[in-house]
Amino acid sequence: MSLLSLENLHIQVGHDGAEVVQDLSFTLEPGRMMALVGESGSGKTMAARSILGLLPPPMRLAKGAIRFDGVDLAGLGPKALTKYRGARIGMVFQEPMTSLNPAMPIGRQMEEGLRLHLGLSRVECRKRILKMLERIRIADPEHCLAAYPHEFSGGMRQRIMLASVMLLKPQLLIADEPTTALDTLVQHDVMNLMTELAAENGTAVLLISHDLGMVSHYIEDVVVLQHGIPVERGRTTEVLTQPSHAYTQRLVDALPRRSAGGLRNAEPKPALVELQGITVDYPGHALLFGRRVAKRAVDGVDLVVGQGETLGLVGASGSGKTTIGRAIVGLEPISGGTMRFKGQPLVPDDPDTRRDLQIIFQDPYSSLDPRQRVEAIVGEPLKLDTGLTRKDRRERVREVCDEVGLPAGFLTRFPHQLSGGQRQRVAIARAIVRRPAFVVADEPVSALDMTVQKQILELIRQLQMRHGFGCLFVSHDLGAVEQVADRVAVIETGKIVETGTRDDIFDRPQAEYTRRLLNAAMLLGRSYNAAVS
Amino acid sequence: MIRFMLGRLALAIPTLFIVTLAVFAMVRAIPGDPASAMLGDLATPEMVARLKASMGIDKPLPVQYVIWLGDVVSGDFGRSIGNDEPVGPLIWERFKVSASIVLLAVALASMVAVPAGMIAAWRQGTATDLGLIGVATLLLSIPSFWLGLMILLVFGLGLGWFPILGSQALSGSWREWAAAIAMPVLTLFLVEMGSIVRMSRAATIDVLRQEYITHARAKGLSESAVMWRHAFRNAFAPTWTLIGLILGALLGGIAVVETVFTIPGLGRLLVEGIYTRDYPVVQGCILMIAFVYVVVNLIVDMAYPFFDPKVAR
Numbered sequence: 132m133s134l135l136s137l138e139n140l141h142i143q144v145g146h147d148g149a150e151v152v153q154d155l156s157f158t159l160e161p162g163r164m165m166a167l168v169g170e171s172g173s174g175k176t177m178a179a180r181s182i183l184g185l186l187p188p189p190m191r192l193a194k195g196a197i198r199f200d201g202v203d204l205a206g207l208g209p210k211a212l213t214k215y216r217g218a219r220i221g222m223v224f225q226e227p228m229t230s231l232n233p234a235m236p237i238g239r240q241m242e243e244g245l246r247l248h249l250g251l252s253r254v255e256c257r258k259r260i261l262k263m264l265e266r267i268r269i270a271d272p273e274h275c276l277a278a279y280p281h282e283f284s285g286g287m288r289q290r291i292m293l294a295s296v297m298l299l300k301p302q303l304l305i306a307d308e309p310t311t312a313l314d315t316l317v318q319h320d321v322m323n324l325m326t327e328l329a330a331e332n333g334t335a336v337l338l339i340s341h342d343l344g345m346v347s348h349y350i351e352d353v354v355v356l357q358h359g360i361p362v363e364r365g366r367t368t369e370v371l372t373q374p375s376h377a378y379t380q381r382l383v384d385a386l387p388r389r390s391a392g393g394l395r396n397a398e399p400k401p402a403l404v405e406l407q408g409i410t411v412d413y414p415g416h417a418l419l420f421g422r423r424v425a426k427r428a429v430d431g432v433d434l435v436v437g438q439g440e441t442l443g444l445v446g447a448s449g450s451g452k453t454t455i456g457r458a459i460v461g462l463e464p465i466s467g468g469t470m471r472f473k474g475q476p477l478v479p480d481d482p483d484t485r486r487d488l489q490i491i492f493q494d495p496y497s498s499l500d501p502r503q504r505v506e507a508i509v510g511e512p513l514k515l516d517t518g519l520t521r522k523d524r525r526e527r528v529r530e531v532c533d534e535v536g537l538p539a540g541f542l543t544r545f546p547h548q549l550s551g552g553q554r555q556r557v558a559i560a561r562a563i564v565r566r567p568a569f570v571v572a573d574e575p576v577s578a579l580d581m582t583v584q585k586q587i588l589e590l591i592r593q594l595q596m597r598h599g600f601g602c603l604f605v606s607h608d609l610g611a612v613e614q615v616a617d618r619v620a621v622i623e624t625g626k627i628v629e630t631g632t633r634d635d636i637f638d639r640p641q642a643e644y645t646r647r648l649l650n651a652a653m654l655l656g657r658s659y660n661a662a663v664s
Numbered sequence: 665m666i667r668f669m670l671g672r673l674a675l676a677i678p679t680l681f682i683v684t685l686a687v688f689a690m691v692r693a694i695p696g697d698p699a700s701a702m703l704g705d706l707a708t709p710e711m712v713a714r715l716k717a718s719m720g721i722d723k724p725l726p727v728q729y730v731i732w733l734g735d736v737v738s739g740d741f742g743r744s745i746g747n748d749e750p751v752g753p754l755i756w757e758r759f760k761v762s763a764s765i766v767l768l769a770v771a772l773a774s775m776v777a778v779p780a781g782m783i784a785a786w787r788q789g790t791a792t793d794l795g796l797i798g799v800a801t802l803l804l805s806i807p808s809f810w811l812g813l814m815i816l817l818v819f820g821l822g823l824g825w826f827p828i829l830g831s832q833a834l835s836g837s838w839r840e841w842a843a844a845i846a847m848p849v850l851t852l853f854l855v856e857m858g859s860i861v862r863m864s865r866a867a868t869i870d871v872l873r874q875e876y877i878t879h880a881r882a883k884g885l886s887e888s889a890v891m892w893r894h895a896f897r898n899a900f901a902p903t904w905t906l907i908g909l910i911l912g913a914l915l916g917g918i919a920v921v922e923t924v925f926t927i928p929g930l931g932r933l934l935v936e937g938i939y940t941r942d943y944p945v946v947q948g949c950i951l952m953i954a955f956v957y958v959v960v961n962l963i964v965d966m967a968y969p970f971f972d973p974k975v976a977r
Contacts (some may be wrong), residue, residue: 183882188789209887216884230875234897234971243893244883279973292879 132201133158134335135182135303140195142177142186142359151190152178152359159352161302164329164336166346166367168382169356170580171551175339178356179305181205182337183220184212200302218248221296221334223325225308227288231280238276241295248299259298267294267324285448286317293325300332307339314447314607319651322349341581343382344610344653347371355379385585387610389637400437403601404459404477404569407433409468411454428454430625431468436569439599443616443633445606445648451625452605453493456571459603460488473568482515489562493574495554499546505532506542509560516565527564534597535560535590552583556590563594569601576611588615609652613637621645672965676958683954684736688729691947736951742944746937751948755930759915759952762922762929765845766914769852774907777857781864782899786891788869796861804858812851812924819847829926848925852918856910863906868899901971908964915960916953 135158142152152174159165167175181192182204197204204215216222224230232240241263242256251259257276264272267290280288289309296304306325310318326349329336340346346353346367353370355363355378363376374380411429429451436442446452457463459470461479470477478484492498499508510528513519519527529539535556546554555575562570572591576584592615595602606612612619612633619636621629621644629642640646699715700707716722723731735742741751777800784796820828826843871877872895880894881887917931930949937945 180878185878185881187878213884213886216882218884222879222882224875224879226875230879232876232880232894232898234973235894243880243885247884281974 133198134161134200135159135337136196136198137178137182138196138198140178140181140197141193142174142181143191143193145189145191148189150193150359152181152356155195155354155356155359155361157354157361157364159303159335159337162329162333162335163352164326164338164350165352165354166338166340166350167354167356168340168343168346170341170382170582172358173356174359175356176307179222179307179337179339182305183216183222184209185222217244217296217301218299219301220303220305221299221301222305223289223292223296223307223309225311227285227292227312230292231288233280236277236279237283237291241276241291241298244295244299263294263298264291267291267328269294284317286313286321289313289317289321290324293321293328297328297332297334301334303335303337304329305337305339308341309338310345311340311342315609315648316447316651318345319653342653343371343386343581348653355382381582385581387585387588387608387614389613389633400440402435402471403438403440403473404434404436404603405471406435406455406459407469407471409455409458409465409470411451411458411463412466428625429458429465432622432625432627434603434620434627434630436601436603438568438601439595440617441595441602441604441615443604443606443612443619444622445609445612445619446622447607449624450622452607452622453573455622456490456573456603456605459569460490460571461485462490486512486515486565487568488571489565489567489569490571490573491555491558491562491575494578495546495551495558496578498558499554501546503545504542505537505544505546505549505557508546508557509564512561512565528560531560531564532557534563534594550583551579552587555579555583555587559587559590559594563598563600566598567600569603571603571605573605574607575604577606577608584611591615609637609648621648668969669966672962676962679958680955683958684733684951685729687947687950687954688732690950691943692725692728741948741951744945745942746940746945751944754945755933755948755952758928758930758933759956761845761927762917762931763915765848765852765921765927765929766911766918768845769849770856770907770911770914772849773853773857773860774903776853777860778864778900778903780857781861781866781903782868782891782895784861784865785868785872785899786887788872793865797865800858800861800865802858803854804862806855808851808855809920809924811854812848812921815847815851816924819850845927848918848921848927851921851924852914856914859910860903860906864899864903867902868895871895871899874898897971901968904964904967904971908961911964912957912960915956917949 136156137158138156140152140155141150143150155174155178157165167178169175177186177190180186182197182199184192184204184207186192192205195205199215199220204212207215231237238257238260241260242253245251245256245259246253260276261272264275269275269287269291275291280291283291293309304325309325310321313321322345325336328334336350338346338350350367353364353367354361355370355376357378363370363374363379370379371383374383408431409429410427410431412425413428414425432451432455434442434444434455444452444455454463458465459477459479461484470479472484472487479488503511506525506528509531510524513524513527528542532539532542537553537556537560541549541553541557546557549557555578559575575591576587579587588611591602591604594600604612604615616633618630618632620627621636621642623644628644629636629640631641636645637649640649699712703711703715713722739752741755743749744751744754780796780800784793787793816828819825826846827840877890877894880890885893915930917929917934919929919931919935921927922929922932923935930952933945934949934953936942937949
C-alpha cells in the first residue's frame with residue numbers, strides 16, 4: 132500500500148474564490164522521495180500544507196482525499212490530526228530565520244515533540260536530542276540546547292530544524308523549499324543531511340521546490356504544477372531531460388546556462404572601476420563605555436571592471452560581496468585602500484560620479500518606495516539634472532520604461548500592483564535612467580522565479596550591449612553568473628580567492644574554494660546523470 | 665544579561681541629571697523671584713533680601729544648582745511654601761496613593777486585555793474578534809473624566825457601594841482603603857484596557873503569521889500550547905513596551921481621575937502647587953514624575969530580554 136496518496140485534491144480561497152490547487156493526485160510509496168515543482172503561485176506549498184491540515188485561512192480544502200497509511204486525513208478533526216502531525220508526518224519550512232521560535236531555547240523546542248508524542252522524560256529527551264545533535268554535526272551540542280535560534284546561522288538552524296523533526300522518526304517528511312534561503316555550499320550540506328536522515332529512518336520525503344537543478348540531483352519522482360494544475364509527472368530523469376508539457380519545457384529552458392559560443396568580451400577592455408586593497412570594517416557591538424570592536428567585512432580586495440564588461444562576484448552570504456558593491460556606489464564607507472573610476476580617484480559623494488554609478492538591489496519588494504508611482508520612482512534621479520524640464524523628464528521615463536519592457540500603462544501604478552519581475556524591471560529602469568557608466572547588480576534575480584530570472588538576466592545583458600555600461604554582478608548563484616559574466620571573481624570571507632575569465636573559472640578552477648563551490652552547485656545537466664543513478 | 669542591565673542603568677543616570685537641570689532652569693526662568701512672590705506686595709527690599717539669603721537664591725545660579733542638587737540627592741526637597749511641610753515626605757505620601765491606584769488598575773487591565781487581544785487575534789475576522797475589538801475601541805474613545813463621573817454616579821451615589829469622598833476613607837483600615845480606591849481603579853482599568861487589547865491583538869496577528877507558529881502546529885501541539893508557549897512570549901514584547909509607557913505616564917499623576925474621586929494623589933498635588941505658586945512642591949513633583957518615568961522604563965527595558973533574547977546580546 133502506498134504511504135500517501137492525494138486524490139483529486141482541490142484547494143480554494145474561501146467558499147467561492149479561486150482554486151489555487153485543482154485536481155491534484157499523486158501517490159508516494161514508503162521510503163521514496165518525490166518533489167512538487169513549480170513557480171511561486173503554483174500552489175505547491177498549499178498542497179503540502181493541506182496534508183497536515185495547516186492551510187492558512189481563508190484557504191480551505193474544497194474537495195478530495197488525502198490518504199495517509201489508509202486513513203483519509205482530510206476527514207479528520209483537528210484533535211485527531213495532532214496525532215499525525217509531528218509524530219508520523221514531519222514538516223520542515225523554508226525560512227530558517229523565522230521557523231524556529233526566537234524566544235525559546237533550542238533544547239526546549241526540540242523536546243516538545245518527543246514529550247508530546249512519545250511521553251518521554253526530560254532526561255531521556257535530553258539524551259536523544261544530544262545524540263541527534265551529534266549526528267548532525269553540531270559543534271557543541273550541550274551549549275546548543277540552551278542557546279537561542281539567533282545564535283546560529285541559517286544553515287545551522289535548518290539542520291537543527293531537520294534534526295528536531297527527524298527525532299520522531301516520521302514516516303513522511305514534508306520539506307517546503309528547505310534550502311531556498313541558503314548558500315550554495317550550505318544547500319548541498321542540508322540536502323545531503325536530509326537524504327541521509329530519511330534513508331536511515333526509512334522516511335519518505337515530499338520535497339516542495341522551484342529548483343529543478345536540485346530536484347534533479349536528489350529526487351526520484353516529480354510532479355510539475357502550474358497555476359495549481361498538475362501538468363506533468365513522472366521519473367525526474369525523464370521529465371527533466373524530455374519534458375513533454377510546454378510549461379515544463381519553459382522551466383527547463385529557463386535554467387541558467389552558458390551563452391553559446393566563446394566569450395563576448397574576449398579582448399581586454401580599458402579599466403572603468405579599479406579597486407586596490409579596499410577594506411571595509413563594520414563597527415562591532417559597543418561594550419559599555421568600551422571600544423567598539425570592528426568586524427572586517429572586506430579585507431584588501433583588488434578588482435577591476437572594464438568598460439562594458441560584466442564582472443561576476445561570487446561568494447557565500449557574509450563573504451563581503453554585497454559590501455564591495457555598496458562601497459563602490461558610496462553606500463558603505465571604506466576604511467582602507469583606493470578606488471578609481473575612469474582613471475580618477477573615486478569620490479562617491481560627488482554628484483557627477485553618483486550619476487555614473489548606479490545599483491540594482493536584491494529585493495524588489497523592499498527597494499521601491501511603496502507610496503510612489505512607477506513614473507515618480509523612475510523619474511526621481513532625473514530631478515538632479517536641472518537642465519531637464521518636466522516634459523523632458525516624462526519623455527525620458529517613458530523611453531526607459533519602454534526599454535525595460537514596461538508598457539506605458541504601468542507608469543501610474545504603485546509597486547504593490549506589480550509582480551516581482553515587473554518590480555525588478557522598475558528597479559533597473561531607475562538605475563539606467565541617467566545612463567550610468569557603471570551598474571552594480573546586487574543579486575538582482577535571486578528573489579525571482581526561474582522563468583522570470585531568465586528574462587531579467589537577458590534584459591540586463593541587452594541593456595548592457597546597447598548602452599555599454601560596466602557591471603558588477605554580485606551573486607551567490609553560480610548558474611546566473613555563468614550566464615551573464617565575462618569575468619568572474621570568487622570571494623571568501625572578505626578576500627578574493629580567484630579571478631579569471633568565465634570559462635577559466637568554470638572549467639579550470641584553481642582555488643580549492645572555487646572547486647568546492649562548483650561541486651556543490653546543482654546545475655542541471657552537469658554531474659547530473661551520475662547523481663541520479 | 666548583567667552587562668545589559670548595567671548598561672541600561674548607566675544610561676538612566678545622565679537622563680536624570682538632565683532632568684534636574686531642566687527643572688532647575690525652568691523654575692529659575694519664571695519671571696520674578698520666589699522670594700518676592702512668597703512675601704507678597706507688602707514686602708520691603710530688606711525682607712526680600714533676607715528671605716533670598718535664607719533660601720540661598722542670592723548666590724550665583726551654578727552655585728545654587730549645586731547646592732540644590734546636593735539637597736535633592738540627600739533627599740531634601742525643601743519645604744512647601746503653602747503649609748511649610750517638608751516636600752519630600754509630602755510627595756511620597758501622595759505618590760503612594762496614586763501609585764497604588766495606577767499599579768492595580770494597569771495590572772488588572774493587562775491581565776484581562778492581553779489575553780483578550782490574543783484571543784481576538786487567534787479568532788481573527790470572526791464575531792469574537794469583532795466583538796472584542798468593538799469593546800476595545802469604545803473604551804478607547806470614552807474620556808476618563810466622563811467615565812469616572814458615570815462610575816461615581818452608579819456605584820457611589822446610586823448603589824452606594826463605595827465612598828464618594830476618597831480622601832477620608834484613605835486613612836482608615838485596609839478595607840476602607842480598598843473601597844476608596846475601587847472606583848478610580850475601575851475607571852483607569854477600563855480606560856487603559858482598550859489600547860492594550862488593540863496592541864496585543866496586532867502583535868499576536870503578526871506573530872501568528874510567522875513560520876514557527878505553523879511549525880509548532882506541525883509538531884502536533886494543541887492550539888493552547890501553540891498560543892501560550894509559542895505565541896505569547898513573542899507577541900507580548902510590543903505590548904510590554906506599551907504597558908511601560910502607560911505606567912510611566914500614569915504614575916506621574918492621574919490628576920483628572922484624582923479630581924473626580926477627590927483622591928489626594930500626586931497629580932492633584934502638582935496642580936494645586938501650580939495654582940498656589942508653591943515652587944518647591946512643583947519642582948519636587950516634576951522631579952518625582954521624571955524619576956518615576958525613567959525608573960519604569962528602566963524596569964521595562966530590563967524585562968525585555970525575557971521576551972526577546974536577542975536584546976540581551
